[in-house]
Amino acid sequence: MPSMMVSLSSIILLAGNGAAHGGSFVDSLPDPMKPTLVEIGFVILLLVLLHFFLKSNFFRPLGKLMDDRETEILAGASAKAEAAKTIEARQAEYAERLKELRAKAFEYRRELAQAATAEKTEFTDKARQDAASMRKDAADKLANQRETAKSELIAQVDALADEMVQHLLKQA
Numbered sequence: 001m002p003s004m005m006v007s008l009s010s011i012i013l014l015a016g017n018g019a020a021h022g023g024s025f026v027d028s029l030p031d032p033m034k035p036t037l038v039e040i041g042f043v044i045l046l047l048v049l050l051h052f053f054l055k056s057n058f059f060r061p062l063g064k065l066m067d068d069r070e071t072e073i074l075a076g077a078s079a080k081a082e083a084a085k086t087i088e089a090r091q092a093e094y095a096e097r098l099k100e101l102r103a104k105a106f107e108y109r110r111e112l113a114q115a116a117t118a119e120k121t122e123f124t125d126k127a128r129q130d131a132a133s134m135r136k137d138a139a140d141k142l143a144n145q146r147e148t149a150k151s152e153l154i155a156q157v158d159a160l161a162d163e164m165v166q167h168l169l170k171q172a
Contacts, residue, residue: 035043
């Protein structure tokens, strides 16, 4: 603040002198569009210092960050490729295992169908044997009943014939 007051007071003093020389206060002020060599040198020095400051404190860490990020992206891409290969291998293994299991299931179903057919044949044969046995028993029973009925019928015929003979003899 004191340096600003000194520069302002010097400008006012110069302006007062300029007014005495026939110029106005505005004419005594410095022209901002006309830089001096000192100002140009100072600006160039500031730009060079700014360039090195930004290069060391901003662009170098930013470049390192970008390089690290690119390395991570490449590592992620290679990990993704490995994971894709692993997934493809597992899918192929799964498909092969599924194929084997389907073949086993088909074989098991075929065995079950054969066992069911064999059991059905066994039951059918047993039923036929049972039916044949029952038919034989029925035929034997029927033959026995026929013989019994025949003998009873012959006995009844003999009894009737005797009765008729006696009845006819009584009439004659």
